[in-house]
Amino acid sequence: METAQSRQQAAPGAFTAFARFVFCGGGVGLASSFAVAALASWVPWALANALVTAVSTLLATELHARFTFGAGGRATWRQHAQSAGSAAAAYAVTCVAMLVLHQLVAAPGAVLEQVVYLSASALAGVARFAVLRLVVFARNRSQAAATVGVARPVDATVARAATPAAPGVLCRAA
Template identity: 40%
Template sequence: MPGNKANVLRQLVTFGAIGAVSVALQSALYALSRIWTGPLLANLFSLVICTLVNTEANRRFTFQATDRPVSRVHLEGIVVFVGYYAVTSGALAVLQAVDPAAPRWLEITVLVASSLLGTVGRFAVLRAWVFRRSRAAEHDNSSA
C-alpha cells in the first residue's frame, strides 16, 4: 500500500503541473479568441485545443498509460471534456448574467477559478475511469 500512496502523490504532482500549463495556455487562447467571439465560444475553442494536449500529456506522464489506444483515451476524454466544459461555461454564463459588461480580466479570473474546480473532478474521473485498466496493470506488475 505505501507504494500506492507514492504513486497517487506522483500522479497528483504531475497532473497538477500539466494542469497549470494547460490553464495558462487555455487562458491565453481564451483572451486571444475573445477579440473576435463571445465568452462561451472562446471557452469552447480554447478548451478543445487544451484538452487534446492535456489528455495526451496525462496519458503519457501522469498515468503512464502508453498501453492504452490513443483513440480510445481521447474518445473517453470527450465525456470528461463535456463535464469540464459545463463547469467552466456555466461559471462564465453566471458572470455574464450578473455583469454583462464584466471586464476581460474578471472573465479570465472566473475561467481560471472554475478550471481549478473542474480539474479536481477531471483528475478523479480520469484516474477512476479512463486510465483504470492501466492502474490495475501497474498494480499487477508491482506485486510480481
C-alpha cells in the same frame, strides 16, 4: 523490439499523479485561458471556449497518457473519447460560471473574467483528475482491455460447471 509491457511504466501514486496533473493540465489550462481571451475578441466567447477546449483536451490527454498517469505511450482513441467526455463537462462548468458572472456583473473586467474562468476550471480539473485516474487511465481497465480477444484454454471441470443442467434451463438454483 520494445513490447507494450516493457514500455509500460509503473503507475505513479496518487500524490505524484496529482502533482503531474496540475503541472501538465494546469499548464495547458493556463495557456488555454489566455487563448480563449484572445480568441474571444474575434468570435463569441462560447465558440472560442469550445475551440480552445477541443485543442487543449487533445494535448492534455497526450500529456496525461505519457507523463501524468504513466500509461507508457500515446493515448488510445478510447482514452481520448473518455477524456473528451470529462472535458465536455468541464466546458459546461466554465460556460455556466461565465454566464453567471455576466448575469451578476454588467461589464466584468478581464481580470475578474480570468479569476472566474480559472476558478471554474480548477474545480472542474479536480473532478477530471478523479475521472482520468479512476476510469480513463486506470491500470486494471487498460490491462483487461489488452487481454480481450486472447483465447485461453478452458479446464474441463470449468466447462462442465458452466453447462446448464438440462436443455432449455436458463437458471439453476444454487
